Amino acid sequence: MHFSSYLDSKRGEIKELIKELSKSFSYVSVLATDVKASLVNANRRTSSMSEGSASECGFVVKLNNGRGFYEYSTDDISGDKATLAQKIANSVAISQSLCDDQITANDIADEPLVQSFERPCDFDNYSPKQLIAFCEDIKDQLLAKDENIVNAICGLNYFTISKLFISKNKELDQFYSWINATAMVVYRNGEKMVMAREGSYSNLMSEALAELPKLLDKLVHKANRLSHAKPIVPGVYDCITDPSITGLIAHEAFGHGVEMDQFVKDRALAKQYVGKYVASPICNMHDGAAAAFSTASYFFDDDGVLAQDTQIIKDGILVNGISDLTSASELGTAPTGNGRRQSYKRKAYSRMTNTFFEAGTDKLEDMIASIKHGYMLFETDNGMEDPKNWQIQCTAQYGIEIVDGKLTDNYVAPVVMSGYVPDLLKSISMISDQFKVIGSGSCGKGYKEWVRVSDGGPALKVKVKLA
Amino acid sequence: MKHIIEILKEFPEVCNYKISQVQTSSYETFFVHKQLETVRATDTTDTSVTVYVLHDGKMGDSVFSVYASTTESELRAKIALAVEKAQLVNNQPYDLPAGETLCEQIPSNIGEMEPKELAKEIARACFDANDHPNGSLNALEIFVNKVRVHIVNGNGLDKCEQKYNCMVEAIPTWTDGESVELYECYNFSTFSYDDVKAEIAGKMQEVRDRYYATKPQINPNCTVVLNAPEIASLLWEITGELGYVSVYSHSNAYKKGDNLQDGDCDKLTVTMCGKIEGSHRNSLFDGDGVTLQDTVVIQDGVTVNYYGSNRFGQYLGEKVTGMLPCMQVSAGSVTESDLQKEPYFECVSMSGLQVDIYNDYIGGEVRLAYYFDGTKKVALTGISISGKLSEALATLRLTDKIVTSNSYRGPHRALFDKIAVI
Structure with missing residues (x-):
């Protein structure tokens, strides 16, 4: 299977549309998507084989004129391009009284680049x-x-995902x-x-x-x-997290907080902590579509920015955030390749991709042996971010009790971790030398805008409130 | 649609079909603080086609999408592939709904205004809700949606409904040196400047309280109060276990006749509905075109009915209710003045109520709570709740005041004993 022949056939029309819109806007880009999703399922009583709901085929036009951004999503760009350009301009027109209340955007870098990417x-x-x-x-x-x-x-x-990104100077496609x-x-x-x-x-x-x-x-x-699991007695415990829970912590505790569209909105406490200790000095954390290989590993993002590997925490110090084109333009920084849309019908936001802690040097058995009474926590159920106030809630599918340095056969479920993010991250005292990124998840921003993500890392020893 | 039907008729294997078309046009504004950052408009049509094939005494189906770009030859190829897949699916046969026709608009005043003017008015209501220099909306997203749903099938069913809805996602923030925020998502299908302003103003008050909230030295040991959004979250989890799909697949934790509340308490009566007052999720029919039939699923604390789709209703020999999008819960016995007679811990803002029916668990992190000690109310934060769901339900008391919260209409507050504040 290869890049969409339909999108290939639309290059000329997209360029025509960009030419028309460029008469009125200084920045014009078009992202075209052709996603073919499938589901096969069998259970005891039924089976099914269908296209998946993630299937889509459409276009999103992004425009800027030095002030606010405009976007128009459509499934059809056929016909006269001057007429379509006028329709787009009319559709995104704003009420006159709001014209003076728009943001001011910095110049958008649109460096020349023509490249095709394809994965087997x-x-x-x-x-x-x-x-x-x-x-x-x-x-x-x-x-x-x-x-x-x-x-x-x-x-x-x-x-399969085919995406075509065209602007005045760029023409990128990926499959x-x-x-x-x-x-x-x-x-x-x-x-x-x-x-x-x-x-x-x-x-x-x-x-x-x-x-x-x-x-x-x-x-x-x-x-x-x-099926034999018991409820946990609520309390603060020494815990070992498996890579899934480590990833959940990375994602919820800090990942959302360094999405730089939150910086623009003063929604992230992390903005004030760049260059400061936010975690134990043995912690290193990354995000990026090019940082690991998973469901979130693309070649360029939905703003046409190439995938990167961004180090977020270095030796416990917050060093970088992750951004989409719009927030980077507002902040005057370079976008990091994290502009992602749920679909061509939705806005691009700063979003995580593959988010993980780096491996450490400890042996898992030594970490377990170091705990008198606590739990090893397994498998992500769900989590919720609070980047402004650094509260955290992460739910693990289950935990296994550790007594006198040994894993028992006592399962507890479910297990809800909660607390204050810096307390949690600064409590990290051991990091295993094993490492795994779990490549199959999805994540919302607030309660919407779902995108595919992965997270993971090594096992961590932390102290955290469980209920 | 006619063109798709004509081509479907070329395939003798196709014993029936369903075509579902959703046309959406939206106008969306995204504010950073009070400045407009992005304006979006969408104009899209999603068409999905389901083909049904009878084979070997079984029935298979398969769904595919048709786009504006889909050519006639591609459409034939998609149908052929769907037929091939459906022939590999061995499900029990069932009948599609037949003959009904309908074309209606769900009542709303949203279509009366130009979308860009309505979006501006919604923004004005939201920003007007804050009257204090320490308060702000650090982010505001407004979605004005017009949706037309059209469903036809090979049995002559032809239904369409047009609906409007708006969504406001706001981040009320309080800054006085340090800064805290809360998350607000407010959906409505009828616009009222005053209602939007009041909703956001309520959240502004809460975020102010969160700013001054403290972590308690000693966790309160008293009645725990959940508000409408969390009651809805809990009851959607419970009623999800009564859906036909769960029952048919033997994964339902509850069965008809189960007593959910073995105790001296306000007994739950829950009706799944197509429409409730003020909900943006109101519908006349479901994704199969089935006319929605309101169904009581819990009566006086006992599960009495299942509900769900055409297919699984037929499999179970149950009445077809359709996939009911809303829920109505009967009022309880507790008045506002009763609430002032005893200490309580009210969970005002949570990270998300955690309910695990299989493990009999209810809990979650509380971002803002009010603790009433019998005389005064103080704001608390940095705490969690945790309990056994079955024990908590057996102590349930519901308020007599009824409110609508998205797809839920029912008691404003629920009071539980045997949930610990930790």
Whole structure:
């Protein structure tokens, strides 16, 4: 599979439209998207094979004239371009009384660059028949493993993304793919019912499909243990975070707080802490589409800025934020390749991509051995940011009790971590030498604007309030 | 749509079809402090086609999208691929809704104004809500949406509805040396300058209180009060377990006849609805075109009905209610004056109420709470709540005052014992 032939065919029309709009605006760009998403699913009683809701095909025009920004999203740019340019200008016109209340933007860098990017994709090697058979087989394997499994589900969520970005001086296109393969069970133990899941992911179908079957025994064992999980006694504990929870902390505790559109709005306390200690001196944190390989690894962002690896925290000191074109223009900084849209229908914001702590030097077993009584926390459920006030809430799927330096068989679920971000980050006392970025998640900004993200890192030893 | 139907008829394997078209036009303004940063407009049409194929005594379906760019030959290829996929899907057959026609507009005054003028008026109401130099809206996003939904199927169903809605996302902030903020998301389908101003003014008061809120030396041990948004969040979790899909897939934590409240308390009566007063989610029909049928799912604390879509309703032999987007909850016994008779801890702003029905858990981080000790009310922050859901529900008391919060209409406040403040 390769870059969208439809988008390829639209280059001329897009350039014509840019030429027309450039008569009225100093900066004009068009992002065109063609996303083909698919879902395959089998469970005990039903199955399905359809296009995914993330499928889209459309255009977003971005305009600037030194003051505020204008955007117009449409699924059709056919027809006379002068007429369309006029329609766009009319559609984004503002009430006269607001004209004087617009921001002032700095000049937008539009350095000449023409480049194509493509990542290998093997989705064409798999027929619908093979994919549904795979899901049915995983489902049957799971159901055969334990009579307490009341339902087993296998799902494949895969997509290809073609994006074309054209401005006066730039012409970029990219094609890449991703698949998340998920196995899930509903497990009943007496009156108690639990759900558990495992997943594999890759840009290649072959890799994701090869990995998932290896996780089924682990999944069933986990479901069994979760069915015996007890509520945690609320309190402050020494904890070890697995890479998923480490990533959740990186993402919620600090990632949202360094999205620089929040700096512009004075919504992030981090703005005042650039160059200052915000975490333990052994902490290093990154974000960037080019910083790791995952579902959030693109070649250029939705503003046409090339992907980067941004170091956010260096030796405990906050050194950089991440930005989209608009916020960078307002701040007078260079954009970092983090301008992302939920779809062509939505605004671009400063968004995280792959967010993680760097590995340390400690051995996981030494970290566990260092805890008299505490918990090891596993698997992200959800989290909520509060970049202005640095409160944090992160929910782990489960924890396992540590007693006298050893992991027990005592599971607790769910586990909600909360507290003050600097307290949490400065409590990091050990960092493992293992490292993993979990490449299959999604994230909203506030309660909307969902984009694909990954996060992760090593295991951390922290002290945190659990409930 | 006619063109798509004509081509669908070329495929004899297709025993039925559904076409769903959503046309959206929006006008959006994004403010940084009081300055306009971005103006957006959208003009898009989303068309999705579902083909149904009967094979081997089973029924399969598959969905695909059609774009403005989709050519006739591409459309034929998409249908052929969808037929191939549907033939691999072995589901129990069911009937699509038949024959009904409808074309209506959900009542709203939003279409009466030019979108850019309405957006300006909404912004004015929001900024006018702050009358103190220490208060501000550091960010404000306004969305004015016009949505037309049109659904047809091969059984002669042809329904459309046009709706308007607005969304305001505001960040009320209080600065006095240091600075704190809260998050506000307010949806409405009928514009009133006074209502918008009052909503934002309420949040401005709360963010001021958050600024002066303190972390308690000793955590209160008293009744915990949740407000309408959190009550809605809790009840959506519970009623989600009563959906036909959950029941059919055996993943429902609750079944008909379960007593959710084994205690001396206000018993919940919850009705899932198509429309409630003042909600932006009001609809006449669901994604299959099924006319929505209000359904009582919890009566006096006992689960009495399931609800859900055409397909899974038929699988379960239950009445087809449609996917009901709203919820109505009966009033309780607690008056505002009753509230002043005992200490309580009111969760005003939370990071997000955490409810885990499988693990019998309710809790979450509280960004702003009011603690009433029986005589005076103080603002608190930096705390969490945690409890067993079943034990908390058995102590539930609901206020007699009814409010609307997005897709929820019901008691303004819910009072729980046996939830700890930690």
